[in-house]
Amino acid sequence: MDLTRKKAVTMRDVASIAGVSHQTVSRVINNSPNVKAAVREKVQQTIDALGYVPNSAARRMGGNRSYLILAINDRQRTYDNWRAGRGNDWVDQMLFGGMTECEARGYHLVFELIDTQPEKAQGQLSKVISELRPDGVILTPPHSENAALTDLLKEFGIACARIGKREGGAFVDVCMDEAGAGFEAARHLADLGHRQIAYLAGSPFYGNSMMRLDGYRDLLQERSLPFRSDWIGKGDFKFDTAITVVKKWLSHKECPTAIIADNDQMAFAVLHVADRLGLKIPRDLSLVSLEDTPGVRLSVPPMTAIRQPTADMIAKACGGLIAESSGKSARGKYELPFELVKRESTASAP
Amino acid sequence: MDLTRKKAVTMRDVASIAGVSHQTVSRVINNSPNVKAAVREKVQQTIDALGYVPNSAARRMGGNRSYLILAINDRQRTYDNWRAGRGNDWVDQMLFGGMTECEARGYHLVFELIDTQPEKAQGQLSKVISELRPDGVILTPPHSENAALTDLLKEFGIACARIGKREGGAFVDVCMDEAGAGFEAARHLADLGHRQIAYLAGSPFYGNSMMRLDGYRDLLQERSLPFRSDWIGKGDFKFDTAITVVKKWLSHKECPTAIIADNDQMAFAVLHVADRLGLKIPRDLSLVSLEDTPGVRLSVPPMTAIRQPTADMIAKACGGLIAESSGKSARGKYELPFELVKRESTASAP
DNA sequence: TAGCAAATTGTGACCGATCACAAGAGGAAA
DNA sequence: TTTCCTCTTGTGATCGGTCACAATTTGCTA
Numbered sequence: 001m002d003l004t005r006k007k008a009v010t011m012r013d014v015a016s017i018a019g020v021s022h023q024t025v026s027r028v029i030n031n032s033p034n035v036k037a038a039v040r041e042k043v044q045q046t047i048d049a050l051g052y053v054p055n056s057a058a059r060r061m062g063g064n065r066s067y068l069i070l071a072i073n074d075r076q077r078t079y080d081n082w083r084a085g086r087g088n089d090w091v092d093q094m095l096f097g098g099m100t101e102c103e104a105r106g107y108h109l110v111f112e113l114i115d116t117q118p119e120k121a122q123g124q125l126s127k128v129i130s131e132l133r134p135d136g137v138i139l140t141p142p143h144s145e146n147a148a149l150t151d152l153l154k155e156f157g158i159a160c161a162r163i164g165k166r167e168g169g170a171f172v173d174v175c176m177d178e179a180g181a182g183f184e185a186a187r188h189l190a191d192l193g194h195r196q197i198a199y200l201a202g203s204p205f206y207g208n209s210m211m212r213l214d215g216y217r218d219l220l221q222e223r224s225l226p227f228r229s230d231w232i233g234k235g236d237f238k239f240d241t242a243i244t245v246v247k248k249w250l251s252h253k254e255c256p257t258a259i260i261a262d263n264d265q266m267a268f269a270v271l272h273v274a275d276r277l278g279l280k281i282p283r284d285l286s287l288v289s290l291e292d293t294p295g296v297r298l299s300v301p302p303m304t305a306i307r308q309p310t311a312d313m314i315a316k317a318c319g320g321l322i323a324e325s326s327g328k329s330a331r332g333k334y335e336l337p338f339e340l341v342k343r344e345s346t347a348s349a350p
Numbered sequence: 351m352d353l354t355r356k357k358a359v360t361m362r363d364v365a366s367i368a369g370v371s372h373q374t375v376s377r378v379i380n381n382s383p384n385v386k387a388a389v390r391e392k393v394q395q396t397i398d399a400l401g402y403v404p405n406s407a408a409r410r411m412g413g414n415r416s417y418l419i420l421a422i423n424d425r426q427r428t429y430d431n432w433r434a435g436r437g438n439d440w441v442d443q444m445l446f447g448g449m450t451e452c453e454a455r456g457y458h459l460v461f462e463l464i465d466t467q468p469e470k471a472q473g474q475l476s477k478v479i480s481e482l483r484p485d486g487v488i489l490t491p492p493h494s495e496n497a498a499l500t501d502l503l504k505e506f507g508i509a510c511a512r513i514g515k516r517e518g519g520a521f522v523d524v525c526m527d528e529a530g531a532g533f534e535a536a537r538h539l540a541d542l543g544h545r546q547i548a549y550l551a552g553s554p555f556y557g558n559s560m561m562r563l564d565g566y567r568d569l570l571q572e573r574s575l576p577f578r579s580d581w582i583g584k585g586d587f588k589f590d591t592a593i594t595v596v597k598k599w600l601s602h603k604e605c606p607t608a609i610i611a612d613n614d615q616m617a618f619a620v621l622h623v624a625d626r627l628g629l630k631i632p633r634d635l636s637l638v639s640l641e642d643t644p645g646v647r648l649s650v651p652p653m654t655a656i657r658q659p660t661a662d663m664i665a666k667a668c669g670g671l672i673a674e675s676s677g678k679s680a681r682g683k684y685e686l687p688f689e690l691v692k693r694e695s696t697a698s699a700p
Numbered sequence: 701t702a703g704c705a706a707a708t709t710g711t712g713a714c715c716g717a718t719c720a721c722a723a724g725a726g727g728a729a730a
Numbered sequence: 731t732t733t734c735c736t737c738t739t740g741t742g743a744t745c746g747g748t749c750a751c752a753a754t755t756t757g758c759t760a
Contacts, residue, residue, distance in 0.1 A: 408746035
């Protein structure tokens with residue numbers, strides 16, 4: 001180990017050189033309003049000259065803020081993706097969005113992985129909370145649904161943001177306009193002249209999934225397009241299940257000219273079946289995915305998809321959490337706009 | 351703000367209940383050898399009963415360890431990927447690998463984004479180092495090449511791991527067997543009966559890229575296959591440049607039956623040109639990419655590729671850094687095995 | 701059984717911020 | 731001028747660990 005560890009410049013160093021008390025230096029770095037402009041400037045100059053940076057651990061000890069935001073991700077999902085060699089840019093986007101927001105305010109982002117099983121998750125979160133005492137915690141799916149976790153955070157008095165939830169209340173809930181996504185996907189297809197639009201639904205147990213379905217339904221109604229319940233595929237998000245459903249649809253003599261898939265796995269199933277049946281996408285069949293993972297962007301052809309504003313959602317969550325821990329209230333529901341990315345899986349109706 | 355912040359259980363609480371001094375508790379949680387078994391057990395029981403977790407900020411204040419590992423990523427790359435809507439699972443894999451290693455030892459991983467420009471990078475790293483005082487820093491490309499950064503870390507006395515560097519010395523350098531990758535890719539093709547294997551090289555300015563090329567060359571020699579310098583494409587990693595090169599190769603009457611691409615962008619170019627010329631992969635042409643990004647895994651057909659052990663490399667880096675900060679020496683070069691993932695872009699020679 | 705070294709346990713200072721509160725300075729009103 | 735209030739600045743305690751060192755116990759040798 002290196003014993004020549006560079007000695008840190010402390011607040012007292014700055015204070016004695018600037019000829020003020022340590023508390024005044026503290027006031028300057030915290031932008032306290034009650035400091036004379038002349039004093040503030042002198043102190044700031046000394047800070048710059050010495051290259052002083054406040055030690056975050058000490059700040060946490062003395063005060064009740066840690067300048068840390070904890071982002072919780074699901075371990076199983078991360079592990080599964082890793083095992084499957086599947087690409088997942090979720091964390092990458094979180095990092096980008098989170099840093100953008102945290103950096104300017106002097107905050108840092110700590111990512112932690114916790115288990116899916118609720119009991120385990122609780123113990124793990126409790127441990128890391130006690131250890132780090134973050135100012136805020138971001139819960140991502142599926143943990144945003146876990147009430148035991150939010151209860152724990154409430155008990156600790158730590159602000160909590162949930163991604164994909166839309167309750168608001170005591171939380172900073174950041175979500176996407178799910179119904180709008182279903183609506184826009186359908187509208188895009190309708191604008192292209194499609195009148196026979198089928199929908200591969202996810203699970204009725206996921207509220208967000210149902211909202212997207214509702215959006216699709218609304219568009220159908222608005223445009224007076226036929227709603228056929230046999231064209232609502234119960235796909236449970238899985239590739240194999242979707243294969244069966246789509247095969248049935250497309251083998252029928254009166255088949256849909258466009259399909260909306262609630263997630264990318266099911267969208268892939270459409271690609272697969274179409275290929276088997278000799279249907280060319282987008283010439284014979286248009287396809288929109290409501291999930292924009294790397295797979296969707298790199299398929300052949302690249303799929304038109306609804307892009308979830310992941311980076312923006314995390315940025316919003318961080319911003320809200322920072323505000324909360326600064327005494328401002330930022331609780332509530334924030335619905336962020338999605339983006340319909342038009343690629344090559346959609347074209348005019350045949 | 352919630353004023354009902356849960357009061358933390360402190361070391362002194364544990365001490366008074368267990369009937370020992372606070373220092374003894376400290377010894378137990380730090381696995382100090384000089385504690386009687388009976389005392390250790392009694393203290394441990396009290397810790398468990400109270401759910402005591404040491405406060406990391408306090409540990410950092412008192413001691414000279416922070417139990418924090420800093421992982422530095424490049425901001426531009428992250429931003430570019432985000433802008434392009436390109437999938438990048440690098441951070442996701444880092445998180446997985448890093449957590450696996452850190453968690454058990456009570457360490458935490460903090461990701462930071464810093465700018466590519468060397469001067470900016472230095473200031474940013476300096477700031478975050480002063481603030482967080484991590485026990486170790488992981489530098490990823492391109493920052494692993496930046497000597498100003500490593501000098502800075504040396505000055506602060508902070509251990510440093512570099513991903514993709516192979517010097518060792520004062521660092522924990524974690525890399526992949528680059529030459530082996532080029533060799534194995536070529537061997538795989540040779541085993542399939544290919545004798546005309548072309549190579550789309552990256553840039554001669556990147557040592558690792560050149561090593562892969564050397565590996566390819568070695569295999570050619572070992573199998574007495576013809577080495578043709580006009581089949582070494584100078585591709586500079588870019589799609590467009592590669593297009594030109596590959597078009598020339600494949601339009602020639604005596605053309606390669608297999609191509610190795612140094613990165614995924616160039617591999618895509620091969621796919622593209624082959625499609626244009628009506629060549630079917632892998633029937634008419636085999637293709638191996640030396641980079642396994644999501645794009646490569648999801649192309650049509652999915653490409654055979656060399657998979658970089660990202661998660662393992664970060665795990666190794668974390669392990670080394672933790673060892674270093676515990677007084678053990680872990681400096682040196684660690685070359686981790688890659689994996690040749692056989693997918694559907696390679697087949698027997700036509 | 702004394703004597704001494706090694707193993708075990710305890711004591712109080714300390715890290716570098718913030719907090720609560722006290723003290724001083726300055727300006728307006730009486 | 732005096733008084734009082736507000737704005738600004740300073741003082742010392744405090745957070746919860748670790749460190750250095752002192753005190754005690756234990757075990758072994760003579």
